[in-house]
Amino acid sequence: MTAELPTPDTTLRAMQAIVGANACRSGDADTQAYVTDYRGIYRGQAQVVVLPASTEEVSRVLQWCHAQRVPVVPQGGNTSLMGGAVPDDSGTAVVVNLSRMNRVLAIDPVNDTMTVQAGVTLSAARSAAEAEQRLFPLRIGSEGSCQIGGNLSTNAGGTAVLRYGNMRDLVLGLEVVLPDGRIYSSLRGLRKDNTGYDLKQLFVGAEGTLGIITGAVLKLMPQPRSSAVAFVAVPDPAAAVALLGEAKRLSGQAVTAFELISRPALDLVLEYLGNIASPLQERHDWMVLVELTSGTDAESLNATLMEILESGFSQGLVLDAAVAASLSDAQTFWRIREEISDAQTRTGGSIKCDVSVPLSRIAAFVEEASARVLELVPDARMVIYGHMGDGNVHFNPLRPKDQPARDFLTQWYEPVSALVDGMAHAENGSISAEHGIGVAKRDDLTRYKSQVELELMWQVKQALDPLNLLNPGKVLPAPGR
Template identity: 80%
Template sequence: MTVTPTPATLLSAMQDIVGAGNCLTADADTESYVTDYRRLYKGKAPVVVTPTTTEQVSRVMAWCHANDVPVVPQGGNTSLMGGAVPDDSGTAVVISLKKMHRVLAIDTVNDTMTVEAGVTLSAARAAADEARRLFPLRIGSEGSCQIGGNLSTNAGGTAVLRYGNMRDLVLGIEVVLPDGRVFSSLKGLRKDNTGYDLKHLFIGAEGTLGIITGAVLKLMPQPRSTAVAFVAVQSPAAAVELLGRARALSGGAITAFELISSPALELVLEYLGNIPSPLESRHDWMVLIELTSGIDEETLNGTLMEILEAGLEGGLVVDAAVASSLADVQQFWRIREEISDAQTRTGGSIKCDISVPVSRIAQFTENASAKVLALEPATRMVIYGHMGDGNVHFNPLRPRERDAKSFLAQWYKPVSDLVDGLAHAENGSISAEHGVGVAKRDDLLQYKSSVELELMWQVKRALDPKNLLNPGRLLPDIDAAGKSGA
């Protein structure tokens, strides 16, 4: 029987492995590691460990496994689902990968980049850019989020339409298993048909099966030209039809097609203060369209104008502003990317991150909006997201005169359940790209089949039989639902 180590024994062991300077214990030092991005979840940790090598992560995990100490792996701690912070029991060690931030190699012939897990997304993109390549993942938190976390949550973002999710952008990974063993497959191979592709077990597993410490990422050619427009459309249905026409006319050049509701635009313009709307008049629905290509800029802009003209002739497009400079492009994208922070600062946002087939986006959006407004007519319907891949951030926001606490207390669960149920009815998902964490964990009991949940737990038990790695995250207690025990 394992004896629970005392705090002093635990700290001494961690210091022996990573050094005293890489162990944080004071409340002031650990605060940012035990509190989530939205400040909705806060826990405790006897120590936050910041290793600098995979070998140190391995030794920490081996010691914790031998002594039954739970571990919470953490990247940039930008999770919206509470999946990267410990609970309030004060028993779990937090392992932050932030000091493992080296770009190890770039191969411009093979178009790959090998990085440690703590490299931020912005640093990875900058390194690729310096090598005259593109790493295409784009999300608003790129200055803070880390590659390991991007992999652990299978991050999506604004370029999935063109390049896919994080799962599609990685060729190999290195992972420390719950018992301290290291699975290393840092190969830049696009073809390797020698059995199970084990990396996919860990991508999207939210740190419950292993700690990703390194990765080989795919690089792409840098586009020669970019064309961007901020477009007012008649409705979500018109936006879907415009997307179809844009795909047909662009020959695969669409990188992003982002839906934005009027309340979302108004909120972010108010938050940013001194930035005008790209469009002179108010419109209920807009899309941000970006084309990128290896062809010249004049030809690409011509393609964008052809798309807009087809939309105008078909009664789909109401108005449009075409970016004429890099400053315009940056401003259009800043408006889109700051919507999330504007909601966080405002408070009282019910964040629903759903996906449905693209063909069902319009019906879902209109139906869900009507049902939410029937409950609370003054709700601001902040709706935006990646229409091109079916991912809608459907985030009803408190009425202006209503305080956030009372609005969320009354409506958070009823509205979340309503929206998730409608997405599920459209053969959709209740979490498109934000993951499950704690916030959506128990909802899986309703939306995942018993077979799916049992298979997930079988994988968890096989790799982490002691349930020490990020316990209480992602996987619901299927005992509570009367299924085979967890």
């Protein structure tokens, strides 16, 4: 197949004819940022990087690539942690980057919907909603660079899933260009549409293997009138789960975020930031960041938070707590949480296990998996943090301080990752809660998905992309593996 592909010069001229010369990148220097992933772990090559400005241009690009049998890699903000948004090293692919498709097309505050192009950043979408006194509730640390199309393609989660759900729950309609260039459009802001299969959900979480998302209708929510935030020390993960139960009992739907933070995670980010102190005076092994939001007044919400903490103290679930007395305090608490990922990337040598298990088993899983990993690597720093409220933790053993990152990952990545993923699976959990599959977890699916599931996934892929040109080598393990 490779011998029949058009030359890079032919591909470049064809793409320039569709999107214009200024919207194409070629050559190693100009394509480097588009063929290297966020962490610098996955690197590939591309014939051309194309930056279309409209759905019609995406359609024409895919029509040409389909006719010429040229593989295509869709790309948003390129913040993937699983290698799902960069091409392989064959140099045969065209990368379609959607960053120029960055317009908010419409906001309907009565219908509580927002229609956007796929290249709108999450931060821009949230700001546009706020300008209309509405909330788009997805929150993740990379919101300034990740894009809505990528959020949908990976079914992004983040810190507010506990209350609002993940991207699959926040989308009402999609516009998608199929591998052969046809356009599927369901940009309708309907909460009820019972006219057959819900086709849009095929593309959510598919990581660009079934089509390129170019537009979306998103749900908006009323903007909260008040919030209350606390940084809380707890004895252990089991106490954290019990405290979450108290928070739900006493506040109902007001619990928006409930984030677990281990001591090594806090130490790492404080060292990384340098100019921020721990919110708590004493050292504790486990902490949670709790946020309540409500349409009620701030005084009432703060009283509810204090009631939760007092109940936690009385039951031995809370050891200490710092309550945000200002917006600045709350932002500092959240900055500590959100910088953990970048602190790991900068330090190097982090084994990223993004797992989920039923909430009733999350505490036991964290404690048992930690003990097992430390049996393998006694000096590993157990950077454990994340969305405990919805059963998802980022379980990321970090290299010992005196071991080079490359040596640690070479020796321990496979055994540690296999151990943690296997333990999560044994708890009826998932080896990927919100980061997706990409390349990193692709072959692991043969151990954790049934043969029927894999066959069904391939049948869907073959129905929509029979030539396997769209993001090939991602998500789906080779048939028969």
